[in-house]
Amino acid sequence: MPSPHTKKRQELLRVREDLDTAFETEDLxxxxxLQERECQLESDISHYRDLINTCTAKIDHLLADASVGAQALLPAPSPGLPVAIHDESVNSLVTVLADALAKATSSVKSNPSSMGSRPMQLSDVSKLSVSSRTLKDVSLLSVHYRRMESLFVAANFGQVGEDGRFTPHESIKVAVIEKFLDTLSPFATLVNEAARNIDSNGHNWVALRETLLDKFCSPGAIRKEVRKRVGKLTFPGAANVDQYIDQLRDIRTLHLGANHKCTTLSSTGACQCFDDNTHFIDSVLKPVPRDLKVQLARDVISAARHQYSERRTLDWQLRLPFDGTSGTVTILSLLADVCCANSLTTEGGLSRKHEGQQPSSDVREKLWHASDRQPHSTVRTAAQKAHAEAVEWARTQPFVLLVMGEGVKSATASTTGFSAAKDLRFLTSRAGKPYCLMSFPDKSSAMACVSDHFADKSRFGIVKEFDTDYKRRQRGNNGGPKNEYRSGGQ
Structure with a gap:
């Protein structure tokens, strides 16, 4: 039967694997x-390790005393008994305990699923494909390390020691580290820093890990990045609220994945920097239109009255969890419901208003239809409002780029290419197609961005200058200069 120490170590391995899965599925x-359980297990294991060291020291001391005592008490062994019976008994006890401790240590340091397997070779490392696991966000480097270390342990490329650190097997450590560097290839600064560290310290996994995380994912850098992303949040309209919610979850994952000292803890010690922070919730919901925010507050208060009656005296932002697993009632789930109801209400009026209109041949005309309204009409959708506001915003910018296509659907302000813009707006056309307006200091910087990031026409079918006066020219002179260019700067 495994010892309690061994059970704790095995459970810790399982918890870390489950934690990697939770990061991949964004189950906050x-x-x-799991992070709370991981901390508890590490504390328990440290306690057992101290006990083992204490017991070992006492056994050594007793063994020495027993040897001296046995010789004094048994100067001559009895003819019917084995020689040195007392020493032999103590030695047997020590041998049994030593074997048990050795087995426990062996089970901790080895991956249970790979015990007894053949030693890994360089060819095994080269066969492992990591093309789908390349890092997409430098700020999530610590999460990326956790995932890759779990993958390498599962592939028997290394082991997790008693201190919880991953170490690749000595015979293949160079290949494993170089394989990991392949996943950092999109970021030249990371690769260059890693190369400098290897030149100085050799292929040392722990030293490389600490250097990269300290430089690119320090708690201060993560907090700065979180504030930056919160400041760039824009509400893309009720019909496209999923995109907005994804950005909020990305920000929350970024914070929770950092190794920081939280000053706001629950009774269980879990990090509550977001769920129990009114200022944060107000900040991330600031871009939401007032009517939607009022309805959200009402729904939160109503839902919390039945589920968390003990929170009735708290601010409405604290009466429900900010986010949770699928099926649970949270602030984000209610925000999605409120926006869905709003979209259903406004889309009906929009479809009736445009019934019978002929389809336009120009994409900008389609976008303008989303903001058109009759002079005396009382129906104006959230999408129309968002587009009208975006046009007014675009008129204040030096140069605005219009981007449409499949690549816009899952994009956020931090997505490669889009992050190059000075400012941007994500919106949805009357036909339900997402598009993005990106502001640049001048046309040359915009065209450089197009050439570097938006040349793939299969993902970005339309890339052109956004003409804020297009609608007026269409009505005034039946067209006019378009001043446009296609994806790839053509």
Whole structure:
């Protein structure tokens, strides 16, 4: 039967694997619970390790005393008994305990699923494909390390020691580290820093990990990045609220994945920097239109009255969890419901208003239809409002680029290419197609961005200058100069 120490170590391995899965599925509630359990297990294991060291020292001391005592008490062994019976008994006890400790240590340092397997070779490392696991966000480097280390342990390329650190096997450590560097290839600054570290310290996994995380994912840098992303949040309209919610979850994952000292803890010690922080919730919901925010507050208060009656005296932002697993009632789930109801209400009026209109041949005319309204009409959708506001915003910018296509659907302000803009707006056309307006200091910087990031026509079918006066010219002179260019700067 495994010892308690061994059971704890095995459970710690399982918890870390589950934690990697939670990060991949963005299950934030599970992340918090597993991180809390991970800390508890590490504390328990440290306690057992201290006990083992204490017991070992006492056994050594007793063995020395027993040897001296046995010789004094048994100057001559009895003819019917084995020689040195007392020493032999103590030695047997020590041998049994030593074997047990050795087995426990062996089970901790080895991956249970790979015990007894053949030693890994360089060819095994080269066969492992990591093309789908390249890092997409430098700020999530610590999460990326956790995922890759779990992958390497599962592939028997290394082991997790008693201190919880991953170490590749000595015979293949160079290949494993170089394989990991392949996943950092999109970021030249990371690769260059890693190369400098290897030149100085050799292929040392732990030293390389600490250097990269300290430089690119320090708690201060993560907090700065979180504030930056919160400041760039824009509401893309009720019909496109999923995109907005994804950005909020990305920000929350970024914070929870950092190794920081939280000053706001629950009774269980779990990080509550976001769920129990009114200022944060107000900040990320600031771009939401007032009518939607009022309805959200009402729904939160109503739902919390039944589920968390003990929170009735708290601010409405604290009466429900900010986010959670699928099926649970949270602030984000209610925000999605409120926006869905709003979209259903406004889309009906929009479809009736445009019924019978002929389809336009120019994409900008389609976008303008989304903001058209009759002079005396009382129906104006959230999408129309968002587009009208975006046009007014675009008139204040030096140069605005219009981007449409499949690549816009899952994009956020931090997505490669889009992050190059000075400012941007994500919106949805009357036909339900997402598009993005990107502001640049001048046309040359915009065209450089197009050439570097938006040349793939299969993902970005339309890339052109956004003409804020297009609608007026269409009505005044039946067209006019378009001043446009296609994807790839053509």
């Amino acid at each position: 509630t599970a992340q918090e619970q």
